[in-house]
Amino acid sequence: MQQSVRDRIVEVTPAEVAARMKRGDQPKIIDVREDFEVAEGMIEGALHVPMADLLDTYQEWGQDEELIFVCRSGRRSFAACQVLKLVGFQNVKNLAGGMKQWQA
Numbered sequence: 001m002q003q004s005v006r007d008r009i010v011e012v013t014p015a016e017v018a019a020r021m022k023r024g025d026q027p028k029i030i031d032v033r034e035d036f037e038v039a040e041g042m043i044e045g046a047l048h049v050p051m052a053d054l055l056d057t058y059q060e061w062g063q064d065e066e067l068i069f070v071c072r073s074g075r076r077s078f079a080a081c082q083v084l085k086l087v088g089f090q091n092v093k094n095l096a097g098g099m100k101q102w103q104a
Helices: 014-022 051-060 075-086
Strands: 010-012 028-031 067-070 092-095
Touching: 051 075, 067 075, 075 092
Parallel strands: 010 092, 028 067, 067 092
Antiparallel strands: none
16 A cells, blocks of 8 residues: 555654754754744744745755754645655655744
8 A cells, every 4th residue: 555645744843853952963954934934033053945945945955864844833844845755855854833832
């Protein structure tokens, strides 16, 4: 039975990502929110790539590189993960709950 792309999207919790960052790990976090949303704050070290610009930017990343996507609630970032999976990326992850859940 073939898995759908949706079934293959890994979700990570904000607590998991924050713990990794506190240990010194620097995961590549890509924030797909709009400019007005990131003006309210971003995860330190995150790269801002609005969802509309994703298809113009993804070639800059390695297909096996870990990429953690974040948005306000987790829906747009989940969609970003789906798109990248469809074009061959292997290690994309969605930040569950998005910035609404981020507290680090």
